[in-house]
Amino acid sequence: MKILRILLSLLLSLIVVVGFAPQAWAFCGFYVAKANTKLYNQASQVVIARDRDRTILTMANDYQGDVKDFALVVPVPVVLTEEQVHVGDPKIIQRLDNFSAPRLVEYFDSDPCAPIFEDAISLPMRRGGAALRERVQEEALGVTVEERFSVGEYDIVILSARESNGLETWLRRNGYRIPRGANRLLKPYIRQNLKFFVAKVNLQEFEEAGYQNLRPLMMAYESPKFMLPIRLGMINSTKEQDLIVYILSPKGQAEITNYRTVQVPSNTELPVFVKDEFADFYQAMFQKSYEQERKKVAFLEYAWDMSWCDPCADNPLTPEELKKAGVFWLNSSRGTNVFITRLHVRYSRDKFPADLMFQETSNRQNFQGRYVLRHPYQGEMNCRAGQEYQKSLNKRFEQEAKTLAKLTGWKIRDIRKKINFTQHQSDAWWRSVWD
DSSP states (O other): OOOEEEEEOOOOOOOOSTTOSOOOOOOSSEEEEETTOOOOOOEEEEEEEEETTEEEEEEOOOOOSOGGGOEEEEEESSOOOGGGEEEOOHHHHHHHHHHHSOEEEEEEOOOTTSOOOOOOEEOOOOOSOOOHHHHHHHHHHTEEEEEEEEETTEEEEEEEESOHHHHHHHHHHTTEEOOTTHHHHHHHHHHTTOEEEEEEEOHHHHHHHTOSSOOOEEEEEEOSOOEEOOGGGGTTOOSOEEEEEEEEESSSOEEESSSEEEEOOOSEEEOGGGGGGHHHHHHHHHHHHHHHTTTOEEEEEEEEETTOOSSOSSOOOOHHHHHHTTOOOOBTTTBSOOEEEEEEEEEOTTTOOSOEEEEEOOOOOOEEOEEEEEEOOOSOOOSHHHHHHHHHHHHHHHHHHHHHHHHHOOOHHHHHHHSOOGGGOOOOTTHHHHO
16 A cells, blocks of 8 residues: 655645736645655635535645645544535636735826826636445544545545544554644544545546546535634644635625734735736735734735625626535525635644634625726826926825835835836935935
8 A cells, every 4th residue: 555645735825816826725634645745735725605504615726746646634524425525616716816816906197287087997535335344443443434435536535533543543554644743633623523524536537537637625514613624734834824715605704713814905006017016016015914913813805795896806706606616595585695705814833723713794894905006197298287296206106115115025225216217206315325
């Protein structure tokens, strides 16, 4: 039997923010891979569609090794049957990301000599019974195989366990080498009576279907537990991980109850050159905000009614797309009543020692990560108003430079060099001293 190694899973990021983050996603458990397989899980994306105690959880996949080595272990609140597990469409994850991503907004100044109103432009796991000997061994370990089934390219086993040592032993006997610390981290989930979702790839199914990448896994269940396990993903983690959670609700914003949530900096005016450096800007800004909050918070990046947007980074999802994303409450009486909350969590063992606990709220206040670029007027300005406008640009450019420096920690001298001051501003003599 091949020796498999558990590699950390969960995460972030992002992310996906209008093409400025790595296209890499993971699950809320840990990966299992061959001992000589090197995998790098940089981020994860999870979609949670929830109404009352009913949940459909979608886990996007960022596994980058050979599919024959893939396996996954995730704590779940109930025993799942074959009918409750489904293979999802990866395009829906991308659509959710595109719709909720932080966005740039561009404005173009009008001719100060002939003011004209201009609209803003938006930038936007195999089937079959186990042998008697296997069942006896499982019972001795306190491990029960609750369900076995296949869904799409995955062979799935649902396990329950009485104690973590038995579960660890079962996993080892079945070809998984548990990393140090797994026993300690599995124990709290067993105490909570959670089950364990274990998935592997059915190679024949995968090859016959001609898939290029593993598709998202979806699971539907009823439970009062509104949570997302992240601790198993930290077993082998040596650095911070990113997680993007899209929560879809018929009510309003979803909140994390056991960690503080803050809004990402938003609605700030930035130098125009940021348009070509948006990825670098957002990553620097997020890291600086993360450090300022002592690495102990979750960030709200988007909260909005799915039926509209302003400005739109992408079109709202259609009812059919929402269904593919797990939204199960749409009908003629309730319409397309879907509120999306996008949370970005960057976490590590010491700063996020507990799993994420959520709650639904009725708060439907809108929020978005939004960054404004104002292009100065470039035409002739042969009037007094034009002259005053040109003078005002000095102060505006400087304020934009200071804002960018404050948000990112970039050196203001470097920022000033990238701003096209042209004739509007000469380099002040005292800056070489202050800088």
